[in-house]
Amino acid sequence: MAPSSMARVSGRAGPEAPIDLVQLATNTLGNRDLEVQVLHLFKSQSSTTLERLACETDQAARLDLVHTLKGSARAIGAEKVADVCENLEGRMHSSSEAGTEGLIAAVDEANRYIRDLLEG
Numbered sequence: 001m002a003p004s005s006m007a008r009v010s011g012r013a014g015p016e017a018p019i020d021l022v023q024l025a026t027n028t029l030g031n032r033d034l035e036v037q038v039l040h041l042f043k044s045q046s047s048t049t050l051e052r053l054a055c056e057t058d059q060a061a062r063l064d065l066v067h068t069l070k071g072s073a074r075a076i077g078a079e080k081v082a083d084v085c086e087n088l089e090g091r092m093h094s095s096s097e098a099g100t101e102g103l104i105a106a107v108d109e110a111n112r113y114i115r116d117l118l119e120g
Contacts, residue, residue: 018110019117023077039114042076045069046107050100059096063089066103073110081106 019039028034049069056062070085084106091098 018078018080018106018113020077020079023079027075027077036118038076039118042072042078043111043114045072046081046111050104050107053100053103059092063092066092069103069107078106078110081110 024035024038028038046069049065053062053065056065066085066088070082070089073079073081073085081103084103088098088100088103
């Protein structure tokens with residue numbers, strides 16, 4: 001995952017990218033192997049979290065899932081996902097009917113970017 005290859009990912013490696021690669025590098029102390037590991041972990045965890053969120057009926061458990069995903073997103077520089085999680089948390093506190101469509105879209109975008117980054 002050299003910087004030159006990162007810049008080619010879907011033509012998006014700047015502020016508009018779903019993952020801030022500078023933040024990712026900072027959080028992993030520039031360790032490329034660790035970057036790859038945490039990206040794989042996020043991709044897997046975020047997909048599992050969305051599946052669990054779709055089936056979970058307990059509001060406290062749903063909030064925990066969203067909160068955990070928010071922290072994971074911030075750790076890899078997926079600020080859009082983290083911001084959507086934060087917004088969803090607020091809506092979930094006031095309504096048990098808060099929809100997750102925006103979260104699903106943000107996670108899908110981040111995971112496509114990760115896939116392109118790791119396979120590209």
